[in-house]
Amino acid sequence: MSDGFDFWILLTVATGILILFVLFIVVILFIYQRKTFEHQQKVVAIEQNLKQEILKTQIEVQDQTLTYVSREIHDNITQVLSFVKLSLGVVSKDPEQTQAKITESRELLSQAINDLRDLSKSMSFDTIKAAGLEKTITLELERINKSGLVKADLYVEGDPFSLGEKNELVLFRIFQETVNNALKHANAQQLKIELLYSPKVFNLTIADDGVGFPTSILDEHRGSGLKNLQNRAALIGGTATIESSPGNGCSVKIALDPLLENMYADADYSNSIS
Amino acid sequence: MTYAYWVILIIDALLGLLLLFTKRLGTIMYPIALVLLINLVEESVAYYFKVKFRNNLGVFFFFNPFEYACLAWFFYYNITYLFFQKTIKASIAIFFGFVICYLYFFIKLTPLQAKVLLDYVVVTKGVLLIIWAIAYIVNIFDQIGKYKKLSVFVLMVAAAILFYSCFSILFHLSEIYLFNYSELHKVPLTVMFSAQNKAHMYASQQYAAVKPLLYLTNILLYLCIFVALIKSVAVSKKAIN
Numbered sequence: 001m002s003d004g005f006d007f008w009i010l011l012t013v014a015t016g017i018l019i020l021f022v023l024f025i026v027v028i029l030f031i032y033q034r035k036t037f038e039h040q041q042k043v044v045a046i047e048q049n050l051k052q053e054i055l056k057t058q059i060e061v062q063d064q065t066l067t068y069v070s071r072e073i074h075d076n077i078t079q080v081l082s083f084v085k086l087s088l089g090v091v092s093k094d095p096e097q098t099q100a101k102i103t104e105s106r107e108l109l110s111q112a113i114n115d116l117r118d119l120s121k122s123m124s125f126d127t128i129k130a131a132g133l134e135k136t137i138t139l140e141l142e143r144i145n146k147s148g149l150v151k152a153d154l155y156v157e158g159d160p161f162s163l164g165e166k167n168e169l170v171l172f173r174i175f176q177e178t179v180n181n182a183l184k185h186a187n188a189q190q191l192k193i194e195l196l197y198s199p200k201v202f203n204l205t206i207a208d209d210g211v212g213f214p215t216s217i218l219d220e221h222r223g224s225g226l227k228n229l230q231n232r233a234a235l236i237g238g239t240a241t242i243e244s245s246p247g248n249g250c251s252v253k254i255a256l257d258p259l260l261e262n263m264y265a266d267a268d269y270s271n272s273i274s
Numbered sequence: 275m276t277y278a279y280w281v282i283l284i285i286d287a288l289l290g291l292l293l294l295f296t297k298r299l300g301t302i303m304y305p306i307a308l309v310l311l312i313n314l315v316e317e318s319v320a321y322y323f324k325v326k327f328r329n330n331l332g333v334f335f336f337f338n339p340f341e342y343a344c345l346a347w348f349f350y351y352n353i354t355y356l357f358f359q360k361t362i363k364a365s366i367a368i369f370f371g372f373v374i375c376y377l378y379f380f381i382k383l384t385p386l387q388a389k390v391l392l393d394y395v396v397v398t399k400g401v402l403l404i405i406w407a408i409a410y411i412v413n414i415f416d417q418i419g420k421y422k423k424l425s426v427f428v429l430m431v432a433a434a435i436l437f438y439s440c441f442s443i444l445f446h447l448s449e450i451y452l453f454n455y456s457e458l459h460k461v462p463l464t465v466m467f468s469a470q471n472k473a474h475m476y477a478s479q480q481y482a483a484v485k486p487l488l489y490l491t492n493i494l495l496y497l498c499i500f501v502a503l504i505k506s507v508a509v510s511k512k513a514i515n
Contacts, residue, residue, distance in 0.1 A: 010483070014490050017437070021494060025426075025433050028411060032424055039418045 053235050054166050057173045061128075064176060069119055077119075080112045118143070133168040134160040134195055137175060141193065149183055151190050158197035163258060167236045171204055171254060174232055174240070178206040178252045181225065186210025186250060202258050207251040212244045279489060280317075282496040287314040289503050300506045302351050302428060306499055309344035312337060331388045335380050335395065339373045342366070342399045345435060349406035352428055354417065358409045365402055386463075390453050393446040400439040400446070407436035427502035434498040438491040445488045448481040 084105045091101050128136045134156060141152045163171065175193070182188040188210035196203035218226055226242055229252065233240035238256030290307030293299040299307055316337035323330035343366045350362045373395065380388055410432045414424050452466040455477070466478060 010486055013483075013487060017487060017490065018494070021433065021437055024437075025430060028414075028429060028433070029424075029426070032414060032418070035415055035418050 050166070050235055053232070054169065057170055057232070061169065061173055061176065072115065072119055077112050077115050080108050080115070084108045084112075118146075128168050128172050129165050132160065132162060133171055136168075136172055137193060137195070140176070140179075141191075144179065144191070150188055152179075152193065153191070154193045154195070156195045156197070160195070160197050161258070163202060163256075167256075170232055170236050174229055174252075174254055175204065175206060177225065177229060182206070182208040182210055182250070186212070188249070200257065202256050204254040205251060207249060209249045212246050212248045212250055214246060215242060215244055218242065276489070279493055279496075282493055282500070283310070283314055283317065286310045286496050286500050286503070289500065293503060293507060298507050299503070302348070302425070303503060303506045305344040305348040305351070306431060306502065309341055309348075310496075310499065312340050312344060316341070329385055331385065331392055332377075332381055335373065335377065335388070335392050338392075338395050338399060339366075339370045342369050342402070345403055346406060349403075349410055349432070352432070353406065353410050353413050354420075354422075355409065355413060358406070358413075362406060369399070369402075386453060386457070390450055393450045393453075396446045397443050397450070400443040403435055403439040404443075407432050407439070427498075427505040430498045431495075431502050434491070434495040438488075438495045441484060441488045441491045445481065445484045448477045448484065451477045452481060 087101045087105045087108070091098050094101075127139070131139070138154060141154050144150060144152050162168070179191065182191060186208050188208035190209045192205075192207045194203065194205040194207075196205075229242070230240040233254050233256070236256065238254050241253045241255070242250070243253075244250035287310040290299075290310040294304070294307050316333060319337075320330040320333040323333050346362045346366050350359055353359060353362070376391070380391060383391065411429075414429065417424070453463075455461065456463050456466045467481065
């Protein structure tokens with residue numbers, strides 16, 4: 001009787017252990033599936049945010065280009081063409097100066113054509129897509145140097161490689177914002193841009209010799225533009241380090257891991273159970 | 275239950291051997307196939323020693339580190355935490371070192387002392403395997419963000435190792451307790467290891483109750499390994515196609 005009782009207890013416990021084992025695996029799989037689902041939702045939200053931010057960046061770059069183009073047309077080309085119009089108007093009244101005026105007008109027209117050609121090279125999303133980040137920054141710096149507002153130098157270390165269209169667009173926008181800040185607020189005389197391409201890290205450093213500012217403003221509401229730089233860098237998986245102090249200029253360094261970035265960009269939702 | 279244990283062990287070991295030689299086994303399952311072979315050899319040699327010399331403790335003492343090394347190697351493959359990978363490597367070396375150092379003394383010990391030492395070795399092995407199994411389970415949740423696929427059959431084997439190790443610890447700790455009590459209070463071992471030894475202690479009953487459950491979890495482990503081996507081949511075939 002006692003043995004029989006023991007057998008049934010043992011059988012019950014053994015069945016309980018088997019059920020517990022199955023339950024254990026089922027619970028782990030259930031939690032795993034739920035966490036995978038949550039992760040996928042998070043990734044989708046990040047992707048949507050990234051798309052919105054890229055669109056915003058595209059519009060901003062376009063906006064800046066249009067502002068530059070309209071300013072160039074108004075301040076430069078229109079002036080030159082108006083002068084040509086006036087010169088040619090004088091020709092009919094003063095036949096003696098005809099040849100000199102025509103020569104002058106031809107020179108001015110050549111200058112206008114050159115300016116228009118330069119304008120056609122203005123930065124747009126297509127330029128970044130076709131030429132890449134390094135070339136686009138070079139063109140932008142040529143334009144800045146030509147304006148005479150500031151002296152800008154570019155240093156490139158390593159062999160340039162593509163970081164992906166979207167990422168390069170964001171990086172270029174960061175570069176534009178930082179240069180704009182240096183020109184508008186810092187009264188900088190010199191800009192130093194560094195690009196470092198290596199398999200493990202990509203760095204974009206923009207340093208100016210302007211008035212600088214205390215970095216404590218980053219924690220206050222006043223530094224919202226700088227915060228925006230950091231947020232943009234974080235959006236593509238990078239980090240933005242801002243170093244500055246009053247009287248010592250400012251340096252903005254964007255660092256990102258190209259491999260990690262590719263993984264992030266190519267991420268598919270392949271989490272599954274086999 | 276002993277027959278069922280032998281049958282499933284032989285089937286598993288032969289299947290593992292076949293898959294190893296035909297190179298149709300996934301890399302993650304190599305250590306498991308090896309542990310089956312080691313177990314089969316260990317059990318066979320132990321049976322021979324039991325019949326021939328009436329003492330097979332040395333066999334278990336000798337084979338335990340190999341068994342542990344294979345199971346730890348299995349977790350080493352499946353855990354991505356660098357700290358745990360280093361610790362697993364170190365634990366294998368320490369385990370081997372300990373057994374090699376003690377093997378000489380082990381032979382000289384009395385059977386009772388040798389059994390206690392062997393129990394401690396098995397308990398240590400069990401504790402370490404439980405830690406690695408828990409680390410593996412935590413690790414699979416961490417892998418979600420890294421887009422790594424979860425293999426259910428690997429999880430099944432890890433869970434079975436976890437269950438088996440828990441019962442193994444319970445069983446061997448009660449055995450150690452009973453041996454020590456017998457030594458201390460001069461109670462005959464036959465009395466201590468009797469399930470009816472209610473007068474003496476709970477440990478005797480625990481020992482008697484856990485023994486069949488240990489067999490059960492061991493058979494469960496081999497069944498899970500069997501499924502995992504079959505599944506591993508199916509996955510390899512799919513990958514080839």
